[in-house]
Amino acid sequence: MTTPSPADDGHAVSYKVLTAGVPVRSSDGVQLGVVVAALDNAREQIFDGIVFDGADGRRFVDAPEVARIAERAVTLTITAAEAAELPEQDEKGGAVFEAKAPRGPLGRGPIGRFFGSGGWKRR
Numbered sequence: 001m002t003t004p005s006p007a008d009d010g011h012a013v014s015y016k017v018l019t020a021g022v023p024v025r026s027s028d029g030v031q032l033g034v035v036v037a038a039l040d041n042a043r044e045q046i047f048d049g050i051v052f053d054g055a056d057g058r059r060f061v062d063a064p065e066v067a068r069i070a071e072r073a074v075t076l077t078i079t080a081a082e083a084a085e086l087p088e089q090d091e092k093g094g095a096v097f098e099a100k101a102p103r104g105p106l107g108r109g110p111i112g113r114f115f116g117s118g119g120w121k122r123r
Contacts, residue, residue, distance in 0.1 A: 008072070008073075009068070009070035009071065009072045009073040009075070010070045010071030010072045010073075011070060011071055012068060012069065012070050013069055013070060013071055014069070015038040015040065015047045015050075015069055016038070016040075018035060018038045018050075018069055018074070019035070020034070020035055020036055020037065021034050021035065022034060022035045022071075022072065022073060022074055023035075023072070023073045023074070024050065024052040024054075024061075024073075024074045024076065025073055025074065025075050025076065026075075026076050026078060026079050026080040026082075026083050027067065027075065027076055027077055027078055027079055028079045028080055030079075030080035030083075032052065032054045032055075032059075032076075032080065032083050033052040033053045033054030033055065033059070034052060034053055035050060035051075035052050035074060036051045036052055036053055036058065037050070037051045038050050038051075038069075039051065039060075046063075047063045047066075048062075048063055049061055049062045049063050049065075049066070050066060050074060051089050052074075054083075056084065057088055058088060058089045059083070059086040059087065059088060059089065060086060060087055060088070060089045061076060061078075061083070061086055064077070065077050065078050
């Protein structure tokens with residue numbers, strides 16, 4: 001498969017004007033799906049990520065993994081294999097997270113929280 005050049009994707013645009021249905025491509029040129037929505041953190045007024053529909057369901061890709069947003073395509077910084085590991089989007093619009101069980105003797109209390117035991121991880 002030939003990777004389309006950025007010129008074929010049109011001009012770079014803001015996530016605020018990105019339209020649904022624009023193709024989402026991995027860094028290795030594989031079309032992963034189409035854009036459903038671009039998300040932002042309204043309080044901090046920054047780009048948060050993109051939700052896209054792919055062959056294996058609706059996925060959320062975080063802003064640092066978005067290389068370029070253009071008129072006719074979104075290109076990610078991750079490969080198709082890495083994109084397959086992206087979290088599903090839940091019905092409320094966010095990524096799905098699950099609690100990590102605390103480990104070891106420091107797993108509970110303030111010392112465990114300080115050293116990073118337990119917490120949350122993306123599913």
